[in-house]
Amino acid sequence: MSLTDDRAALDQWYTLGALQDFPDGAEVHSRLLGEDLTVRRLADGVEVRAAGRALPVRTEYGHLWTSFGTPERNLFELPESREPDRRWIHCGPVRVRASGLRLVENFLDLAHFPYVHTDILGSEAHPEVAKYEVEQRRDVDELWATKCEFYQPKAAAASDEGQISKYMYRVVSPFNVMLYKTPPTAPDRWDVIALFVQPVDEAVSVANAFMLVIDDTSTDAELSAFQQMIFVQDKIVLENQRPSLLPLQPGRETPTRADLSSVLYRRWLKEKQLRFGTEPRTDLPNA
Amino acid sequence: MADWIPIALSRDVPVGITRAVIVDTREVMIWRGEDGVAQVWEDRCPHRGMRLSLGFVRGNALNCLYHGWQYGAGANCLRIPAHPDLTVPPTIRANAFAAAETGGMVWMSDDSAAPPPQLPALTPVISLAIEVAPERVLAELGGSTAEPLIELPFAADTLQIGWHRVHAAKTMLHATGAGADIGAATAHLRALRQNLEQGVAA
Ligand code: FES
Ligand SMILES: [Fe+2]
Numbered sequence: 001m002s003l004t005d006d007r008a009a010l011d012q013w014y015t016l017g018a019l020q021d022f023p024d025g026a027e028v029h030s031r032l033l034g035e036d037l038t039v040r041r042l043a044d045g046v047e048v049r050a051a052g053r054a055l056p057v058r059t060e061y062g063h064l065w066t067s068f069g070t071p072e073r074n075l076f077e078l079p080e081s082r083e084p085d086r087r088w089i090h091c092g093p094v095r096v097r098a099s100g101l102r103l104v105e106n107f108l109d110l111a112h113f114p115y116v117h118t119d120i121l122g123s124e125a126h127p128e129v130a131k132y133e134v135e136q137r138r139d140v141d142e143l144w145a146t147k148c149e150f151y152q153p154k155a156a157a158a159s160d161e162g163q164i165s166k167y168m169y170r171v172v173s174p175f176n177v178m179l180y181k182t183p184p185t186a187p188d189r190w191d192v193i194a195l196f197v198q199p200v201d202e203a204v205s206v207a208n209a210f211m212l213v214i215d216d217t218s219t220d221a222e223l224s225a226f227q228q229m230i231f232v233q234d235k236i237v238l239e240n241q242r243p244s245l246l247p248l249q250p251g252r253e254t255p256t257r258a259d260l261s262s263v264l265y266r267r268w269l270k271e272k273q274l275r276f277g278t279e280p281r282t283d284l285p286n287a
Numbered sequence: 288m289a290d291w292i293p294i295a296l297s298r299d300v301p302v303g304i305t306r307a308v309i310v311d312t313r314e315v316m317i318w319r320g321e322d323g324v325a326q327v328w329e330d331r332c333p334h335r336g337m338r339l340s341l342g343f344v345r346g347n348a349l350n351c352l353y354h355g356w357q358y359g360a361g362a363n364c365l366r367i368p369a370h371p372d373l374t375v376p377p378t379i380r381a382n383a384f385a386a387a388e389t390g391g392m393v394w395m396s397d398d399s400a401a402p403p404p405q406l407p408a409l410t411p412v413i414s415l416a417i418e419v420a421p422e423r424v425l426a427e428l429g430g431s432t433a434e435p436l437i438e439l440p441f442a443a444d445t446l447q448i449g450w451h452r453v454h455a456a457k458t459m460l461h462a463t464g465a466g467a468d469i470g471a472a473t474a475h476l477r478a479l480r481q482n483l484e485q486g487v488a489a
Contacts, residue, residue, distance in 0.1 A: 009342065069394075105335075106432075109354075109371040110369075111354045111368070112353050112354050114355065114368065115351075115352060115353060115354060115355045115368075116352070116353065124355070124368075125370065127368035127369055128368075128369060128370070128371055129370070186406050223340075236341075237337060237353050240337060240338040240341055241335065241336040241337055241338070242314065242330070242331045242336045242338060242352075243336065247336070250452040253333065253334060253335055253336060254333045254335075254379055255334075256334075256367055256369065256370060257369075257370065258354075258369035258370065259335075273423060
């Protein structure tokens with residue numbers, strides 16, 4: 001496989017991982033959208049090259065970002081990254097044999113908590129997904145799901161009892177998503193947990209979880225281990241979805257009201273005419 | 288290809304168990320609820336595509352691992368846990384194949400028009416995967432791609448071996464015997480497999 005010709009996918013920012021994983025001077029090989037890359041950390045910045053060409057680079061939010069094309073927008077805003085009392089926790093990278101779009105959709109999903117994260121993020125006795133709201137914010141081109149609530153036996157590393165957690169979800173680009181969640185120790189603020197997906201090939205992805213949390217009891221290792229445990233559970237599901245590519249064709253899967261965010265996400269991907277990581281459609285006239 | 292295809296030994300699908308099988312590159316799964324009836328379905332949940340073979344059986348229902356959607360023996364979805372009060376529309380169903388059990392094997396068919404074969408009760412010996420094309424396996428064992436069973440003389444007995452194509456270069460055998468010495472028959476089949484796989488490599 002070689003670099004995709006999918007314009008919508010090319011014109012996006014992608015992470016290649018946490019900056020801390022690119023040591024000074026070393027050359028690191030990576031891959032994005034079907035194309036091999038080399039990354040070199042230099043004294044005055046980072047160089048990313050593919051097929052003899054230098055690609056644009058960003059280093060926001062502790063991560064390295066690049067693009068093959070011309071992104072319409074700057075990298076998304078993450079105001080919480082400027083709040084001094086937040087801890088920055090990296091978790092990953094984790095390689096997953098699935099479309100990156102499947103990873104994002106799984107991240108947006110509340111209904112799997114009781115079954116995939118049993119007795120941690122959900123319990124079989126409380127599987128109901130209450131009605132929540134979704135919207136496409138056209139000014140920033142982001143998707144939001146708000147007023148999400150879910151009963152959680154152990155919502156975070158610092159939880160010692162069950163709680164009704166409040167969530168908000170925010171999709172900032174097809175492969176980058178974050179959630180806002182009430183921390184057990186500061187109910188008036190929001191923890192941020194981001195999932196930055198590096199789409200390596202159509203059905204191979206690298207997941208980078210990044211947390212900006214308010215927690216002065218857990219250690220970095222505890223916070224990271226908690227997220228790691230959750231993600232390992234998701235990985236089992238993600239690698240066993242069929243097809244591995246996200247189907248956009250109507251009727252291929254069966255959304256219900258709990259899947260509202262997935263429905264909006266798929267509609268948004270179609271609007272962008274994104275193809276990388278989606279199942280080829282048979283219901284459209286050939287372009 | 289034969290209308291009815293043997294895809295597993297019944298013994299290997301006890302009550303409460305799911306089992307993934309690849310039949311001619313298609314991912315299917317078998318499960319057996321408390322009523323004892325083997326079900327053969329496409330290995331894909333209609334909700335979000337999760338492989339149903341990773342699900343769990345409770346009573347006479349199969350539950351998907353991802354969001355716990357529950358399917359009854361008729362393949363219709365009975366319950367969507369995220370919406371406990373919802374009466375699930377009958378259109379939401381897993382994709383079921385026709386299934387039957389005879390001769391100690393589980394059989395599937397794409398359409399149930401033809402009746403499944405009628406075989407006497409046979410003693411399960413072993414299921415074996417062979418990394419060789421079915422055509423070669425059948426030529427070696429004296430079977431035919433038009434027939435779902437191979438009759439293989441062994442000692443004073445005849446083994447009845449069901450077979451199915453996994454993909455172009457892999458075959459599954461499901462061996463049974465009326466009164467065969469199971470240990471000896473197993474050893475014999477393993478030796479045959481070794482010869483076939485080495486023959487391919489040579
Ligand atoms: S994928 Fe099976 S219940 Fe959601
Ligand atoms: Fe999850």
